[in-house]
Amino acid sequence: MSTPINPPRVRGACPGALVPMAVADGLLVRLRIPGGRLPGPMVAAICGLAERYGNGLVDLSQRANLQIRGVTEAALPALTDALRELGLVNGEPAAERVRNVLCSPTCGLDPACAPVRPLAQALDAALADSPDLWAALPAKFSFVLNGGGQAPLADTVADVRFDALPGTGLFRVAVGGDQPGATPLGVCTADAVVNTALTLARAYVRLSNGRYRRLAALVAAEGTAGLATRVALAPMPLDTGLPGLRLEQVLGAHAGWVGLGFPFGGMSVQWLALVAHMTPALRLTPWRTVLLEGGGSDLVEIFQPTGLFILAPEDPRLALSACSGRGACDSGLTDARGDALALARVAPRLLARGHIHVSACAKGCAHPASALVTLTARGDQAYDVSLLAPAGGAAQWRGVTAARATSLVAALEAVYTHRMRADEDPAALITRLGGPAEVAALVEATIVA
Numbered sequence: 001m002s003t004p005i006n007p008p009r010v011r012g013a014c015p016g017a018l019v020p021m022a023v024a025d026g027l028l029v030r031l032r033i034p035g036g037r038l039p040g041p042m043v044a045a046i047c048g049l050a051e052r053y054g055n056g057l058v059d060l061s062q063r064a065n066l067q068i069r070g071v072t073e074a075a076l077p078a079l080t081d082a083l084r085e086l087g088l089v090n091g092e093p094a095a096e097r098v099r100n101v102l103c104s105p106t107c108g109l110d111p112a113c114a115p116v117r118p119l120a121q122a123l124d125a126a127l128a129d130s131p132d133l134w135a136a137l138p139a140k141f142s143f144v145l146n147g148g149g150q151a152p153l154a155d156t157v158a159d160v161r162f163d164a165l166p167g168t169g170l171f172r173v174a175v176g177g178d179q180p181g182a183t184p185l186g187v188c189t190a191d192a193v194v195n196t197a198l199t200l201a202r203a204y205v206r207l208s209n210g211r212y213r214r215l216a217a218l219v220a221a222e223g224t225a226g227l228a229t230r231v232a233l234a235p236m237p238l239d240t241g242l243p244g245l246r247l248e249q250v251l252g253a254h255a256g257w258v259g260l261g262f263p264f265g266g267m268s269v270q271w272l273a274l275v276a277h278m279t280p281a282l283r284l285t286p287w288r289t290v291l292l293e294g295g296g297s298d299l300v301e302i303f304q305p306t307g308l309f310i311l312a313p314e315d316p317r318l319a320l321s322a323c324s325g326r327g328a329c330d331s332g333l334t335d336a337r338g339d340a341l342a343l344a345r346v347a348p349r350l351l352a353r354g355h356i357h358v359s360a361c362a363k364g365c366a367h368p369a370s371a372l373v374t375l376t377a378r379g380d381q382a383y384d385v386s387l388l389a390p391a392g393g394a395a396q397w398r399g400v401t402a403a404r405a406t407s408l409v410a411a412l413e414a415v416y417t418h419r420m421r422a423d424e425d426p427a428a429l430i431t432r433l434g435g436p437a438e439v440a441a442l443v444e445a446t447i448v449a
């Protein structure tokens, strides 16, 4: 018998496997993986399901969840049953929405990373077993367990975070932010992490009483005194010495793993299945990257020539956004990702300091904010091209072909290269030269010359 499925959530809500989200290319089914580790055969099984029931695309969320895309309403019950058989679906939709626990993906691979994965799994199980929190916590309320080491979870925002203090066996407990921005409350031992997390979540529910959507807002309005009286924490040491994250610490070959990024954070199931066969297990990260356990430079030599993966932090594709586009989304008018990759080949300097976005319709799903350059598809399979604007914003060129858009971006690269002042980024250059209209004229002149 098929599993009953809850109605899909609307866009902007927090989806799961039991409550998928309706997005432009169908239903998005988000899998929360406690501890973020998936054995290779499990990855291969998920790829098979994504191919059978979805549109063949899988992507990574910024919370290290795996997302199956393009699922139809008709296919959803069978997919959910199959995921349940794999042990990837929690029994309660209400519990699933609060199981937002992220831990360091390098735990067990990097000797300098504290053993946070068992703590994350224990916290995940405790949340699933806490029905008083299921409806009371906001869906995006999240926990981070940062073990530190070579690739710390420093830049990931959380409501409640535990940052390992190197060489002490202790954790700094902080609320409402990333590692540098969160408000510290004190220090606890590893044994106290799960109880402290649950106590702070319950304290937030009582103190907020529905008035503040996130813990950071509660702390900004009322301070930390109400939270501090509910948890027994040791005072903070003066200098915690917590390091930050740089992508070179993650991507490429490292002692315990190979870090692979995927253009646009998404991948075809064929390639992900191939990767899964080359490693005992994958680690999911919030950096739109997976880590292959074990790894080694021989794997990098295999992946490098394919050009499909991002293996170095200077790869210009890291600064590209594009939605799934024509074929994957009913509203898609163009091959946004293919056209975006053509831009990356002609604009390495622009992408080193700015962001380029290609949208297959005016909705701009992949990057709602302004970008240095935005291509917005029109009904006639051509693009409007904008500088310093979001998708659908004021355009300097209207209805150009993808090839013409690539020429314009190449000319903008030349303008930037020849006119930039020391350490000036492209957006600052456009502003200094008078704005998008003036720079568009320079770009045209460059093409003519």
Ligand code: SF4
Binding pocket: 024, 025, 323, 324, 325, 326, 329, 330, 331, 332, 333, 359, 360, 361, 362, 363, 364, 365, 366
């Ligand atoms: S922006 Fe892309 S994914 Fe979003 S609705 Fe338009 S075509 Fe679909």
